[in-house]
Amino acid sequence: PEIKKIAVIAGDGIGPEVVAEAVKVLKRTEELFGYQFELEHGLFGGIAIDERGTPLPQDTLEMCRNADAVLLGAVGGPKWDNNSKELRPETGLLGIRKALGLFSNIRPAVVFDCLKDASTLKPEVLEGTDLIVVRELTGGIYFGEKFRREGAQGEEAVDTCVYNVTEIERIVRQAFEVAQKRSKRLASVDKANVLETSRLWRETVNRIAPEYADVEVEHVLVDNCAMQLLRRPSSFDVIVTENMFGDILSDEAAMLTGSIGMLSSASLGEGSFGLYEPVHGSAPDIAGQGISNPIATILSVALMFRLTFGYEEAATLIETAVKNVLDAGHRTGDIAVDKSKAIGTTAMGDLIIAAM
């Protein structure tokens, strides 16, 4: 098959450790399936601030633009938390999403068998929970005009939330398509009883829904959704929502599965290009100790294979290998019941490769 270019961005904290294992998995699939990957490495986030004075250096962005897909570890850490806006890792994250046109964030929230008891929810409530949050990623209050001004009541801050029909339509269509491949139920989340952007959102969903007549649509207000995720998580299939609500709800959904250390995510644009990353953060507290869990990042490779390259067989092989290693009882510290038996990052990566 043709050579695929993958931009690899290790980032901060445990990012480099977990990405190293995912790269080993990539290489193993080259051997097994004859794939050819050209990996390029770039600086991004806190480390880029330290070494280049900007969280998103131009050459890293160019590297991503020239790639077929991006594999990202994690960015951020307390070291940069008090920096000014331009010198913060998050600014790089927002910048890369916008620059690469990654308007859709796909966040599966599933319960891993071996982590059934890790959730704070009762097992009978969690039973069967398997949902995907489709979050709009390049619009809304994240990217609207922001400023300070003097008002009659002292200093004032302003954020602007803007959505146009084109932006809404493309993300909603994508969510409908995701739903069509699953249980065909779509929950569109908004605050249409208060926000004008939500009213346009809801009108747009209703306008295009007839084109996806096999999908059952439910409108859920965001406050109610925060409650229903707790009360009946397994009743959701695909949830589609705008940027800010998606940020909150996708984290709530991930946490209630108890499996947050194992979840991968994809950020997609038009076409097949995508950026893949684990849902967990840079975990600066355990960075550099070789004890972090590489599974979410390895599963991000599987997601990349499925969604960007169409390498379905290899995606399934990776997922099965992960499952087999877990079934055999191997655990990193974060998911081990008996911490004294926990294995390290590299050992976990090696076991998964061996199981492939």
Place this chain on the structure above:
Amino acid sequence: PEIKKIAVIAGDGIGPEVVAEAVKVLKRTEELFGYQFELEHGLFGGIAIDERGTPLPQDTLEMCRNADAVLLGAVGGPKWDNNSKELRPETGLLGIRKALGLFSNIRPAVVFDCLKDASTLKPEVLEGTDLIVVRELTGGIYFGEKFRREGAQGEEAVDTCVYNVTEIERIVRQAFEVAQKRSKRLASVDKANVLETSRLWRETVNRIAPEYADVEVEHVLVDNCAMQLLRRPSSFDVIVTENMFGDILSDEAAMLTGSIGMLSSASLGEGSFGLYEPVHGSAPDIAGQGISNPIATILSVALMFRLTFGYEEAATLIETAVKNVLDAGHRTGDIAVDKSKAIGTTAMGDLIIAAM
């Protein structure tokens, strides 16, 4: 004692039924403590739309303005859901908050002993959960400019989120004061890594924190807070946040206690005036059947006594009476394990009055 004027707004759905029981409790305290209440009744919400063509008639607003406190049942229902904005119950709710200057919404989330098992969270996680969300109620994206316009990409909708230092300072000070009377821990929730309003919020919290040196302050990002509420609910004491985040997080917090049918809330402004209402909605599906649970509304009276009138003794008497009735095993349908033994709205009200 002097005569206290209470504006009573029954509203829609089960509102009139539950308010009727709360009024019986008010009258009982007149007998027991010699209080004098002057009750005035007003139309509001859906019923006001039907009878007056507006969700918030001017005379209802005047009645509230002349009162010492407002007791509200619930508003809304599917009947009015597709109305235009001016003819929706929610518009009345936002209008009354703004007109009465109710900038602070106090939402306790506690676990009732008799409902320990009603939560979807594991009992050991829930153990000791007793928190209050202090939500800013008259600012932010709820009240900023909203409009549609034609853009290069088609129709566009805009919502504006505005906060000035004065608005932030008054709600944050109130939260600090609430925390001082409790466990002295305050979590301020924002999205300071993205929003300008959040950065002004955080600066303001940090600026005034030294004046409340006995309170320990933690800044939590809203997405992280949605997770931490699930992971460690009992570690929170007071949470203070802006309007939209507060809407989402207070509902999440209420739901995780499993006690949502029992929770009361207060909306406060400057001075002692307040609007008190149950957290649950108008429950149109069971309205008119006499089976709804009046306890949250009765506990709203206790909250009114404590926060607006300073009738601490009577507040405690009401709360104790509720506890005793529940301890004796009496349940309305929503909280009954054995539904066949459930009692009705009036019977529950009568038992609580008898227990006083």
